[in-house]
Amino acid sequence: MKVTVGVTGGVAAYKAAELVRALQRQALDVHVVMTEAAQHFIQPLTFASLTGHKVITSLWESGSDESIEHIDAATSTDALVVAPATANVLAKFAQGIADDFLATMYLATTAPVIVSPAMNVNMWNHPATRANLALLEDRGVRIVSPDSGYLACGMVGSGRLAETETIVQAVLDVLHRSNDLAGETILITAGGTREAIDPVRFLGNRSSGKMGYALAEAALRRGARVILVSAPTALRAPLGCELVSVTTTEEMRTAVLRRLDEATIVIKAAAVADYRPVVPSGQKLKRSGPLTIELQPTEDILAEVVQRRREGLLVIGFDAETENALAHGRDKLLRKGADAIVLNDVSREGIGFDSDRNAVTFLTRQTALNFPEMSKRELANRILEEVMSLRRPQTVVAER
Numbered sequence: 001m002k003v004t005v006g007v008t009g010g011v012a013a014y015k016a017a018e019l020v021r022a023l024q025r026q027a028l029d030v031h032v033v034m035t036e037a038a039q040h041f042i043q044p045l046t047f048a049s050l051t052g053h054k055v056i057t058s059l060w061e062s063g064s065d066e067s068i069e070h071i072d073a074a075t076s077t078d079a080l081v082v083a084p085a086t087a088n089v090l091a092k093f094a095q096g097i098a099d100d101f102l103a104t105m106y107l108a109t110t111a112p113v114i115v116s117p118a119m120n121v122n123m124w125n126h127p128a129t130r131a132n133l134a135l136l137e138d139r140g141v142r143i144v145s146p147d148s149g150y151l152a153c154g155m156v157g158s159g160r161l162a163e164t165e166t167i168v169q170a171v172l173d174v175l176h177r178s179n180d181l182a183g184e185t186i187l188i189t190a191g192g193t194r195e196a197i198d199p200v201r202f203l204g205n206r207s208s209g210k211m212g213y214a215l216a217e218a219a220l221r222r223g224a225r226v227i228l229v230s231a232p233t234a235l236r237a238p239l240g241c242e243l244v245s246v247t248t249t250e251e252m253r254t255a256v257l258r259r260l261d262e263a264t265i266v267i268k269a270a271a272v273a274d275y276r277p278v279v280p281s282g283q284k285l286k287r288s289g290p291l292t293i294e295l296q297p298t299e300d301i302l303a304e305v306v307q308r309r310r311e312g313l314l315v316i317g318f319d320a321e322t323e324n325a326l327a328h329g330r331d332k333l334l335r336k337g338a339d340a341i342v343l344n345d346v347s348r349e350g351i352g353f354d355s356d357r358n359a360v361t362f363l364t365r366q367t368a369l370n371f372p373e374m375s376k377r378e379l380a381n382r383i384l385e386e387v388m389s390l391r392r393p394q395t396v397v398a399e400r
């Protein structure tokens with residue numbers, strides 16, 4: 001299979017050489033296209049030597065009379081991955097500007113496109129960049145968000161090119177070559193459960209189910225069998241999953257425990273109601289002064305799953321916190337005995353509940369790995385990678 005790596009003019013351009021090598025190790029035929037700016041950072045010769053192919057650097061140096069090179073390149077590639085992707089190239093892709101080879105190839109290709117941005121933190125956070133990324137993602141471009149850390153400009157924050165391994169995983173994923181979850185049966189809970197107050201009202205929460213559904217979709221694409229136990233949502237279940245629809249926490253508990261023996265991994269992304277009315281009214285309650293409803297705690301599904309776990313079953317919980325998130329998340333992890341907790345600080349504006357984006361911390365007993373804000377689709381893949389890493393022997397015990 002042929003993969004084209006687009007290299008653009010950022011400091012991280014040198015890392016594209018490592019990416020090319022890593023893709024070749026996956027038995028992919030790698031070709032490279034460079035923007036003019038990229039050539040200020042790294043020579044085409046480096047990529048020509050690594051790939052054994054001519055590196056395309058301009059629209060105007062066509063190799064033959066019979067073919068139009070950018071159309072050939074666009075139609076013959078199985079995937080286009082732009083790494084590093086500058087703020088400029090994201091803007092050009094989003095606006096359909098085709099003023100160099102890479103941008104023209106992007107418009108002309110129907111192959112899956114991945115962009116892995118890298119830039120200064122303020123450029124990354126700029127509303128123009130955010131809007132361009134949102135537009136590209138809506139159009140089906142796969143975004144591999146940058147990591148956080150020290151940047152070449154001396155600032156600290158999001159903007160550092162994602163790890164090579166993460167970009168390779170995304171490429172394999174769009175090529176449907178990634179089958180790393182084959183053989184796993186993942187039981188995912190999603191949505192917010194509802195507890196009846198009377199025949200027309202319920203106690204619920206703001207969970208949209210988007211995170212759980214994104215996890216189900218990503219797991220299916222990576223070869224897993226997926227049992228999705230879902231409380232009511234407005235979402236369409238991903239094709240290929242085994243959907244079990246429930247409403248209340250008790251129904252979710254019953255469904256989870258019934259299917260537990262089939263699962264090799266349980267991911268509890270649902271937001272369950274922690275309390276239910278002791279006696280729901282049989283008739284619609286009428287307004288007549290203050291109302292007191294007596295509540296009782298619902299079942300603790302995560303704790304029960306941990307209690308009943310078989311050898312080898314991985315159990316991942318989710319935790320939404322509004323204050324002291326890290327301390328509460330750690331406490332939940334230890335108290336419940338899960339293998340990991342995906343911690344949401346829901347006090348942050350614009351992400352989390354009902355949003356397409358989120359930022360979380362993946363907490364294990366040894367590590368606290370922060371994922372900066374990204375789409376839930378991308379986050380789902382990152383979380384699955386961390387879950388699978390729990391299957392490997394843990395050698396490094398450090399705060400990452």
Ligand SMILES: Cc1cc2nc3c(=O)[nH]c(=O)nc-3n(C[C@H](O)[C@H](O)[C@H](O)COP(=O)(O)O)c2cc1C
Nearest residue numbers: 008009010011035037038086087088089118119120
């Ligand atoms: C030293 C230097 C470093 C740069 N690093 C980045 C970067 O990391 N990310 C980015 O988006 N732009 C960066 N730029 C700006 C881009 O090179 C500039 O926007 C250029 O027009 C990008 O062209 P291209 O997208 O066609 O490659 C840098 C510029 C300079 C001079």
